[in-house]
Amino acid sequence: MSRWKKIVSILLMTTLTATLFTGCGDDTSASAAGKTIVLRILENDTAKKEGYLQELLDAFNEAYKDQGIQAVDADMEEYSNLAENGPYGYGPDVIYQANDKLMTYAEDKHILPIDIESLDCYEYTPEEAWDAFRINIDGQVYCCGIPVNIQEPMLFYRADKMPENWETDWDDDKNGTADFFENWNDLYAYSKYLRDTDTSANKDSQYGFMTSFNNLYLNGEFLFSYGAYVFGENEDGTLNTEDIGFSGGDAVWGLMALKQMAALMNEGCIDDTITMNRYEKVANGTYFCAVSTPDTYSLFIEKLALQYENDGLSADEALAKAEENLMMIELPGLMPADGDLSKDSAQMAKEDWVETIVMGGVNGYGISSYTKHKEACLEFVNFATGYEMIKTRMDILGIAPTRQDVAKESGGVTDMIFRSLEEGRIYLMPSVKAVDQVWVPSQTLMGDIAKDPFRVNNGYLPKYPTIKEIGEAIVQVDMDIYDAIYTLAE
Numbered sequence: 001m002s003r004w005k006k007i008v009s010i011l012l013m014t015t016l017t018a019t020l021f022t023g024c025g026d027d028t029s030a031s032a033a034g035k036t037i038v039l040r041i042l043e044n045d046t047a048k049k050e051g052y053l054q055e056l057l058d059a060f061n062e063a064y065k066d067q068g069i070q071a072v073d074a075d076m077e078e079y080s081n082l083a084e085n086g087p088y089g090y091g092p093d094v095i096y097q098a099n100d101k102l103m104t105y106a107e108d109k110h111i112l113p114i115d116i117e118s119l120d121c122y123e124y125t126p127e128e129a130w131d132a133f134r135i136n137i138d139g140q141v142y143c144c145g146i147p148v149n150i151q152e153p154m155l156f157y158r159a160d161k162m163p164e165n166w167e168t169d170w171d172d173d174k175n176g177t178a179d180f181f182e183n184w185n186d187l188y189a190y191s192k193y194l195r196d197t198d199t200s201a202n203k204d205s206q207y208g209f210m211t212s213f214n215n216l217y218l219n220g221e222f223l224f225s226y227g228a229y230v231f232g233e234n235e236d237g238t239l240n241t242e243d244i245g246f247s248g249g250d251a252v253w254g255l256m257a258l259k260q261m262a263a264l265m266n267e268g269c270i271d272d273t274i275t276m277n278r279y280e281k282v283a284n285g286t287y288f289c290a291v292s293t294p295d296t297y298s299l300f301i302e303k304l305a306l307q308y309e310n311d312g313l314s315a316d317e318a319l320a321k322a323e324e325n326l327m328m329i330e331l332p333g334l335m336p337a338d339g340d341l342s343k344d345s346a347q348m349a350k351e352d353w354v355e356t357i358v359m360g361g362v363n364g365y366g367i368s369s370y371t372k373h374k375e376a377c378l379e380f381v382n383f384a385t386g387y388e389m390i391k392t393r394m395d396i397l398g399i400a401p402t403r404q405d406v407a408k409e410s411g412g413v414t415d416m417i418f419r420s421l422e423e424g425r426i427y428l429m430p431s432v433k434a435v436d437q438v439w440v441p442s443q444t445l446m447g448d449i450a451k452d453p454f455r456v457n458n459g460y461l462p463k464y465p466t467i468k469e470i471g472e473a474i475v476q477v478d479m480d481i482y483d484a485i486y487t488l489a490e
Contacts, residue, residue: 057073098362103433121146121385129150158285179345221358294413334356
């Protein structure tokens with residue numbers, strides 16, 4: 001099918017279905033009007049800061065300079081509210097967001113449905129990624145987003161901070177990978193070793209695994225690995241937002257593990273402190289490893305290169321060394337079934353482990369229902385999700401693309417993340433508005449459980465001394481979320 005026929009096909013489908021979402025008028029042809037169509041593109045801050053957005057705009061504008069279409073930075077805050085700005089003409093024409101945020105707009109008819117099968121990226125993108133942008137309205141399923149990259153929590157660390165004896169003391173199976181990158185018990189053990197051997201006055205110069213436990217997205221493995229879920233499913237496969245499952249399965253054991261790990265951190269794990277300073281602390285060696293998402297890779301590189309410059313290297317030498325030593329890997333693949341991180345992994349059998357399942361998401365493009373240039377927007381998203389621009393995005397930002405051809409060609413971690421999505425090791429954020437009510441209750445509990453070791457250190461009794469208290473608290477979280485979605489909204 002020719003490029004023009006594809007766009008016409010997409011446009012026809014969009015026109016036919018858009019009335020279900022908006023009632024806006026037809027697109028305006030630049031060639032017919034003799035004017036240049038200007039598209040406002042809202043990207044994330046990292047893409048802007050690292051120069052990717054400008055590369056994308058320059059490439060698109062060069063390709064479409066003879067067709068009367070120009071794309072520009074919307075010059076808006078990353079999380080500007082399309083629902084508030086769009087109806088008054090202040091919103092972007094094309095918006096880049098995580099699937100849960102983008103599909104909140106879809107529920108309220110602020111973005112358009114798209115005939116995805118006519119897009120160039122369609123055949124290279126797995127169904128799991130497309131599913132993140134699908135919505136069911138009156139029994140009819142529509143897709144309202146175009147996947148760009150997969151997000152999942154990753155471990156970032158410095159290769160030159162690996163223990164010298166890791167091959168002899170931390171690789172029991174001699175497979176060439178440190179045990180603390182393969183299972184959580186050894187990550188706990190190594191973190192404890194660093195804390196126990198810290199000789200600084202306040203014992204705050206060396207930490208192992210570090211994260212902010214008040215962040216469900218970055219630490220969902222302590223729930224979803226044990227059978228918890230956000231929303232259940234109806235018989236037809238649609239989400240049942242009345243079925244809230246944070247207390248599902250053996251989630252209590254996961255939260256016991258969370259409390260154990262928190263005891264090896266500092267009080268920054270109960271708020272956003274670690275999330276904010278992780279780039280610098282990994283760079284200067286205070287944290288052995290920290291959790292973040294692939295799209296922050298460039299920020300870790302920036303801080304590490306600066307550290308090497310401060311050590312006396314030139315800017316070019318520092319950058320090269322940073323790129324050589326900064327490692328981004330998936331979280332350890334095995335967690336203890338009983339939630340006890342203190343057990344010796346060498347004494348554990350296969351059935352003593354559960355597979356790590358992390359919370360993740362799919363970022364992608366949506367087209368505003370309020371745009372006057374639907375056809376031009378389709379041209380832009382098709383261009384932006386093509387092979388060349390997705391590969392460029394990956395090279396600049398370190399993201400894991402949803403395009404299979406780019407992921408497979410790149411190999412390494414990128415392909416690993418792609419396979420994790422396909423094999424169900426990433427629990428995707430639900431793409432419904434109700435998910436907005438999930439974050440506060442769940443994250444408040446996680447942070448409160450993580451606070452227990454510090455209560456004890458400060459002479460107070462723990463709030464969650466046994467599995468009973470944790471179990472009661474997580475059931476209450478399910479109830480609080482239900483109330484926020486239904487009872488309090490009435």
